[in-house]
Amino acid sequence: LKEKELGNQAYKKKDFDTAITHYKKAIELDPTNLIFHTNLAAVYFEMKNLDECIKECSTAVEVGREQRADFKLIAKAYNRMGSAHRKKGELEAAKTAYEKALTEHRTPEYRQNLSEAESAIKKAAEEAYINPELAEQEKQKGNECFKKGEFADAVKYYSEAIKRNPADAKIYSNRAACYTKLTAFDLALKDCDKSIELDPSFVKAYLRKGNVLKAMGQTQKAMDVYEKAMEIDPNNAEAKQGYKDCAVKQYSGGSSDPEEVRKRAMNDPEIQQIMTDPAMRMILEQMQSDPQAVSEHLKNPEIMRKIMKLKDAGLISMQYR
Numbered sequence: 001l002k003e004k005e006l007g008n009q010a011y012k013k014k015d016f017d018t019a020i021t022h023y024k025k026a027i028e029l030d031p032t033n034l035i036f037h038t039n040l041a042a043v044y045f046e047m048k049n050l051d052e053c054i055k056e057c058s059t060a061v062e063v064g065r066e067q068r069a070d071f072k073l074i075a076k077a078y079n080r081m082g083s084a085h086r087k088k089g090e091l092e093a094a095k096t097a098y099e100k101a102l103t104e105h106r107t108p109e110y111r112q113n114l115s116e117a118e119s120a121i122k123k124a125a126e127e128a129y130i131n132p133e134l135a136e137q138e139k140q141k142g143n144e145c146f147k148k149g150e151f152a153d154a155v156k157y158y159s160e161a162i163k164r165n166p167a168d169a170k171i172y173s174n175r176a177a178c179y180t181k182l183t184a185f186d187l188a189l190k191d192c193d194k195s196i197e198l199d200p201s202f203v204k205a206y207l208r209k210g211n212v213l214k215a216m217g218q219t220q221k222a223m224d225v226y227e228k229a230m231e232i233d234p235n236n237a238e239a240k241q242g243y244k245d246c247a248v249k250q251y252s253g254g255s256s257d258p259e260e261v262r263k264r265a266m267n268d269p270e271i272q273q274i275m276t277d278p279a280m281r282m283i284l285e286q287m288q289s290d291p292q293a294v295s296e297h298l299k300n301p302e303i304m305r306k307i308m309k310l311k312d313a314g315l316i317s318m319q320y321r
Contacts, residue, residue, distance in 0.1 A: 003029060004036060011043060019043045034064040038077050041084075050084045057081035075104035082113060091121045126163070135165030142174060151181045169199035176208050180215070188212045203233045210242050219250045227305055234301050243308060265313035274306045275315075283307075284316065 007022035023040040030036070037060035044053035060077035063069070082097030098114035142157035158175035165171065172195035179188035192209035195202060206229035213222035223246045229239035265271050274280050283303065286293045298304045310316045 004039065007039060007043075011039070011046075014046070016043050016047050032063060032067050034060040034067070034069050034073055034077065037063060038073070038080060041077070041080050045080065045084055045087075048087075050088050053084040054081055057084070071104045075101045075107075075110065078104060079110055079113065082117065086113075086117055086120075091117055091124065095121060126166070129163055130165060132165045132168075135161045135168065135171070138164060139168075139171055139174065142171075142178075146174070146178060151178045154178045155182070167198060169195040169202050169205065172198070173202065173205045173208055176205070176212070180208065180212055183215075185212050185216050201232055203229050203236060203239070206232070207236075207238050207242065210239070214242065214246055219246045222246045223250070230305070231301055234299075234304070240308070247309060247313060265315055268313070271309065271313055271315070274310060280306060284310075287316075 003022045003026035007019045007026060010016070010019035010022060020040065020043055023036055023043065026033070026036045027040070037056045041053045041056035041060065044050070044056060057077045057080050061074055061081075064074040064077065078097050078101035082094045082101060085091075085097055086094035095114065095117045098110060098117055101110045102114060138157045138161035142154045142161060145151070145154035145157060155175055155178045158171055158178065161168070161171045162175070172191040176188045176191035176195065179185070179191060189209060189212055192205050192212065195205035196209070199205070206225050210222045210225040210229065213219075213225060223243055226239045226243040226246065229236055230243070233239065266275075280303075283293075283297055287297065287307075297307065307316070
């Protein structure tokens with residue numbers, strides 16, 4: 001025990017060679033104590049001599065079994081063995097060692113170590129599977145199925161393409177189109193969001209998201225998404241039409257009476273704000289006296305959005321292009 005204490009003192013000072021000498025001497029004096037082996041393994045771990053660390057941990061387990069040592073001590077040896085394997089990049093061996101540690105003694109630390117090893121194994125497998133060329137082949141198969149109306153099969157090919165190239169925003173957008181056709185709107189939205197996350201300037205993903213929200217009856221959310229698409233591409237006809245369709249639906253409320261539609265629109269706080277904005281009132285007056293001014297004002301995305309909102313609410317009329 002005296003040699004062990006001397007080893008511990010040297011270990012704390014990071015005098016690893018001296019620590020090894022004392023721990024080995026302790027093992028010579030008492031080969032039945034597994035703690036000496038786990039302590040020696042800890043020194044090897046710090047020195048990055050991982051093979052010797054694993055070897056000492058194995059010896060510690062054997063000694064512990066023979067002496068019917070406390071299962072917590074055996075678990076500690078397995079856990080240290082797992083950490084050494086993990087540092088070497090031997091993830092499967094690390095996973096096995098952590099599992100054995102948990103079999104002996106369940107602690108949050110050992111569970112966390114196992115979880116991290118399993119995540120690393122999964123990530124490594126996914127990365128090894130990535131192949132953009134094969135992803136493109138699967139995507140083309142998906143495209144062919146989509147054209148034929150075979151949407152479920154298209155989903156299968158797009159899903160495989162995503163596994164092969166998870167950084168391609170277009171594949172998620174394509175799969176979202178399939179899910180929309182299959183009326184699996186929640187999955188379609190999830191794919192649209194992922195596509196946008198990967199490429200925030202990819203207009204088609206916004207359009208598809210807007211179309212899904214429109215189909216779900218979430219008119220205001222759809223308008224917000226179409227608006228975002230118009231910010232990226234102010235001349236996008238599909239975004240403009242989508243926004244217009246939603247606005248008409250939102251403010252008509254199923255009514256065909258123009259006066260009723262106007263009343264309903266004036267209850268909207270945003271429309272009230274637009275109508276009381278002096279700058280907007282001046283623009284609207286200018287548009288009445290000079291129809292050519294319309295095209296100039298529509299070049300400003302924010303003004304265009306406000307004018308479209310008023311028009312689609314039935315409060316103004318103009319030639320829409």
